Amino acid sequence: GYIKIKILPYDFLFPPLPKILLWPMQNLSLILENFPYVRNFAGSLFIWAQKPAEENWKRPMSSLVEHDCFKGQLSVVVPSRNEELNIPPLIENLQACYGEYIKEIIIVDDNSRDETAKVTENLALKDPRIKLIRRSMPHGVGRALRDGFAATKGDFVLTMDCDFQHILPELTGLFDAVADGADMAIGSRFSRESVLLNYAFTKILANRGFHILANLLLGKHFRDATNNLKLMRKEVLKSLVLESDDFAANAETGLQPILLGYKVEEIPISWINRSVDMGFSNFNLLNTGPNYIVVLFRLVFRKWMGRDIVRCPPVKQSIKT
Template identity: 50%
Template sequence: MIPQWKMAGCLGCVRIGRRRQSIAAHVRGDTSEEDTIMPAVESQAGELAHGGLREAASPLSHAFRRVEMSREKAWDKPSSGRAKRLRRRAFLVAKSLPVFPGQSVLELGAGSGAWTEHLSFVFGGQNPITGAVFNRELEQRARSRKLLNTNIIYVEKCRSAFPQESFDFVVGTDILAGELTSAIFEIVYGWLKPGGQFLFFMSNSSNPLGWLLKALSPSGSVNQVTGFRNTVSLKAWSDEVGAMGFSNVEAMPCEAIPPLHSNAGQAIGLILESTSVARGFSRTISLRGTKPGKSTKDQTSLVSLAVRPELFGTVSVVIPCHNEEANINRLVKTLLELYGEYIHEIVIVNDNSADHTAQVAMALAKTDHRVKLVNRTHPAGVGRALRDGFAAATGKYILSIDGDFLCIAPEFEGLFDAVADGCDGAIGSRFSSESVLIRYPFFKIVCNRGYHLLLNLLLGQRVRDVSNNLKLYRAEILKSLVIEENHFAANVETGLKPLLLDYRIREVPVSWINRTAGMGKSSFNLLKVGPDYLRVLLRAAWRHWRGQYHSSR
């Protein structure tokens, strides 16, 4: 049920109560769309994209058409970086929400399908995409792209366009307009399933560089789309949308710097985008939120990603767990749904947990014989848990993961593809051009990028990320590997030593999403484990210089 209209959260501009009630009444169905009028009283939102004319009244769908067409005209202008930005936004949708295979996605204001094409590429046909288009001429352009598992629909009346609770996700880029924002989110609330999420990208009109470019532009505007945005704070956006009934509403700056593809360029970009100063110059704001309720991800079966027959029944998954009671049940069930045909066994290594991790694991083992529990006694440590887990594994391949990797489980597919293609192993790399980092601490980024820069210099390697505990190797590699570290630094050993032994290892782009409050706390402490990481690197460099690592080939 759509919540009652909220009068708070004014977004910093003049709004007439009667007009807001009229929009809300239209969304609830109390009046027809043709009778709904939106006077353009805001100085920015009332500006039309063509000629700067002001229209006194406009139906909701007609206003959508103007904004969509304004954006398309801006996109038709040559831009060297637009395709990269649109592809990056598609990755953000897929990986940061995250979108699991089989879940439905609605793109609001799909227009000519320019961004839809990037969404289709990123989802790879695993998710049904519906593109809602508000202009007939743009509909034909979108259909002509013939995108995989994508349905383009011309929307004439917004309220009746789709049944209630039809989509798991609603997304859009450069479609939010100041005059339409409240009405959009009332409609989106109805279209989303319980637990569904939205993610919209919009221009950051408070960017100082944008003001400068606008002042220098002969027409007074560098981008026709920008003229529709309200100059408001991120908190105002969050409060306005949160007042409509959404939870976990978050407005975040992004695209502070152009996309960079070199290792050094990406490192600099990641560090800069983590600073508050750089975020103030971001080109774009992402606005996301969740409709309250239980997500369909927990209620329905997911689409299986196990499509390589040569891997069927060959993979042992090793999960070192310390107080992972809140995560292990959903993680194991998701693994079995997404990759069940691959899985020979799932070895849960309970590393002296003080919660009910062991009990949850035993309950899972009773429902599926492939789940096995290894209980460790003191002393605890990630390295010790990995050694015991690898020793207990009996599959042809071993996949090593952490207990909080649920949100990135669909991205394991790239690791499986790598070994099926003939690689000896694959490492999940969090710092590739296709990776997404959510709430990654600034200090950790600086240390991680500095560490890998030093690693590459000392060892003559060209790697982005070997310290993540997301690796898939032939079992004999890990069983023969001497893990000398007892704690988190063991993750560097499992990434670095196979490379130095000249195994064919592929880095696969994956994302990193920080734990939420409901996932418990990690025991990782950078200041405590930092010296261990440095010791591993210096020891490996010394042995490498002395020729102690012999090629496996």
């Protein structure tokens, strides 16, 4: 019944190293493990078998609610573009795992060409907590996040993509961290306990390069501030000002709280690349990558010059009426 079986060498082994070299070597191992030929020298094997997605999401999930502080206070923001296939399983599994937490699920339809809006509207008829925001052109993840954030009413905000529908049980780590006092918890794809499946080598290289540079320039230590799987308190959200219109806004939602002094924790999560039945990602490294660098150097300049990290007024919303 499997549609794909893959065996990958995993976990390069290095000799004992000074602490200062350990972190660069860990990043190097993540890159080498996904390099087509070099990874043959890895230390062990990782076996992955994938069942058809339709059967996966229909398998019922159990409630994972543990913390009273989140009950009825969680706003979930999902920027979506051409996600008609993924919205139903994502919402169904969110309701199953964290239904008692959820105050609202805000689907931001970023000018989709498919039936994303219609599918969401049909689901909203069954559950009034599901809300649809329909955006006009121009589209962009940053624009969608701004509009979605502006509509939130809960004391806690979870932002995520449809890609994360298969790992919802792992979100318990984010809730645990915030319940224990963190202001924000980020799902980290690049912790040593994380698992990446079918993640493009070019994206790994770009991500690791960006974070190594960001850590050096900002004098901080974080592994995956750019992932759009974040749980934050409402006061953190209110302090954010997203200036980027595209995927680079994910860097702003991660770096701004760190530089503003909030307590940010990174929680290891898995990441599974989209299968054919899930549609295609809208992320384009060549088009978007330079904008991440712009975000980084803008924040570096403000930090080094002693200026406010967040200083620009919010951008006007672009919601269809």
